[in-house]
Structure formats: C-alpha cells, structure tokens
Amino acid sequence: MLKVLSEEGGMGPALACPHCGFAHTDPWEVLEQNRLDEMHCGECRKPFAFALMECDHCGAEKGFTWAHRPADATLDLLNCESCGRLYRQADESPNQDPDPEGL
Numbered sequence: 001m002l003k004v005l006s007e008e009g010g011m012g013p014a015l016a017c018p019h020c021g022f023a024h025t026d027p028w029e030v031l032e033q034n035r036l037d038e039m040h041c042g043e044c045r046k047p048f049a050f051a052l053m054e055c056d057h058c059g060a061e062k063g064f065t066w067a068h069r070p071a072d073a074t075l076d077l078l079n080c081e082s083c084g085r086l087y088r089q090a091d092e093s094p095n096q097d098p099d100p101e102g103l
C-alpha cells in the first residue's frame with residue numbers, strides 16, 4: 001500500500017526544524033492532520049513538536065513546528081494564512097482523547 005509521490009515534488013507543506021531550520025518535505029499524507037505530534041529532525045536529530053493544519057474553508061495546508069511541545073490548545077489559536085480563519089474554529093472531534101506524554 002505504498003504510494004509513490006516522488007513525481008509530485010513539493011506538494012505538501014514543509015516542516016522546518018526549529019533547531020537547525022532543516023525543511024522536512026516528506027509525504028505528509030501518512031500523517032494525521034490538525035493534531036499535535038512529534039518527530040526527530042532528519043538533520044540534527046533533535047526532537048521537535050509539529051502540527052499539520054488543513055483549513056476547512058479554503059483547503060490550505062501549513063506545517064507548524066515548535067522546539068518544545070506546546071499545549072494542545074495552542075492549535076486552537078493558529079489561523080490560516082490564506083483566508084485568516086482559525087483552523088479549529090469548528091470542533092469536529094467530539095471524542096476528547098487526552099494524550100498525556102510526560103516528556
């Protein structure tokens with residue numbers, strides 16, 4: 001079930017490492033959008049938090065990164081660069097799934 005996306009270079013938003021600035025442009029389709037996650041930088045190997053946000057209104061996608069994992073509510077404050085609306089203005093997830101990670 002592997003999808004080859006190489007012919008569509010540069011399709012997803014890049015995630016820039018907050019430590020070294022390295023831009024990650026992996027095929028983001030495998031990642032969940034509009035939620036906070038963490039990964040290790042492919043360049044400096046340091047961990048950082050990121051979120052891939054997709055706008056419900058105009059469909060624009062953008063990747064956000066943080067050197068330290070922010071509160072989940074931080075995502076509620078992010079707004080779309082294209083149309084200016086909050087990504088999460090409509091709460092589509094009735095299942096609150098607390099995800100305690102004591103890093």
Ligand SMILES: [Zn+2]
Pocket residue numbers: 017018019020021022041042043044045046
């Ligand atoms: Zn890095």
Ligand SMILES: [Zn+2]
Pocket residue numbers: 055056057058059060080081082083084085
């Ligand atoms: Zn938008």
